[in-house]
Amino acid sequence: LVSRELQAHDSIVSIGGVKVGGGKFTVIAGPCSVEGQDQLFGVAGMIKEQGVPLLRGGAFKPRTSPYSFQGLGLEGLKLLKAAREQYQLPVVSEIIDPSDADLMYDYIDCYQIGARNMQNFRLLEAVGKQDKAVLLKRGMSATLEELLLAAEYIINAGNPNVILCERGIRTFETATRNTLDLNAVAYLKEKSHLPVFVDPSHGTGVKSLINPLSRAAVAVGADGIIVEAHLNPKEALSDGHQALTADDFSRLMADIKPFVAAA
Ligand code: PEP
Ligand code: MN
Secondary structure (H helix, E strand, O other): EOOOOOOOOOOOOEEEOOEEEOOEEEEEOOOOEOOHHHHHHHHHHHHHHHOOOOEEEEOOOOOOOOOOOOOOHHHHHHHHHHHHHHOOOOEEOOOOHHHHHHHHHOOEEEEOHHHHOOOOOHHHHHHOOOEEEEEEEEEOOOOOOHHHHHEEEEEEOOOOOEEEOOEEEEEOOOOOOOOOOOOHHHHHHHHEOEEEEHHHHHHHHHHHHHHHHHHHHHOOOOOOOEEEEOOOHOOOOOOOOHOHHHHHHHHHHHHHHHHHOHH
């Protein structure tokens, strides 16, 4: 179902009315985690001013350590919905439990499946039964075949609105948090009709590398990027080291503009 052999033209997926894919480059931005109203609304207002059409933010956070901030849960979803209304920004947020799919439905516009859950097949089926978009992130040790088969689970369950996302894989390299696999983007665009996004924030884990890798994402044919931003990264409860401030963010938008125009 994901194959270009079956469907030659690019799939276009709507996230709350914002269409992604099909030759248009789209930026999704927002904090790693929703931390509170001031934090979320501050970032939402900032990205809106920068012309970004979609807001991200985690309410359920699957953290490596059980002692790290686990997200605000339902309270976070309520804040996302409020930010969506206030700033007219459709929302992307991660789901970690199949039983949350119905609960989340009214609060978000796109379910994110995180890298750690790419092969959580019950979770894939749960979002496959919904009619909203799904941003499916590649597992940190998953092959592209496995990623495509994970997408197949979602579509086979009834939901064709899948966006693939390369977010970096585990390699021997330790200078960066992950190794952003741009081969994956070119390969996936060739083999599949689904939109392909790049996450240069988790892909590098290094703030200064987000701009060059975002330009590379445009050049290699990605349909968009998903980027983490925070107005006060030092106080962020997760991933502050890789969060772009308002100034960083306006530089990013200016940096990618000529590449988007040329693509
Ligand atoms: C995230 O987007 O905040 C996240 C946890 O991403 P990943 O699942 O790619 O690690
Ligand atoms: Mn994060």
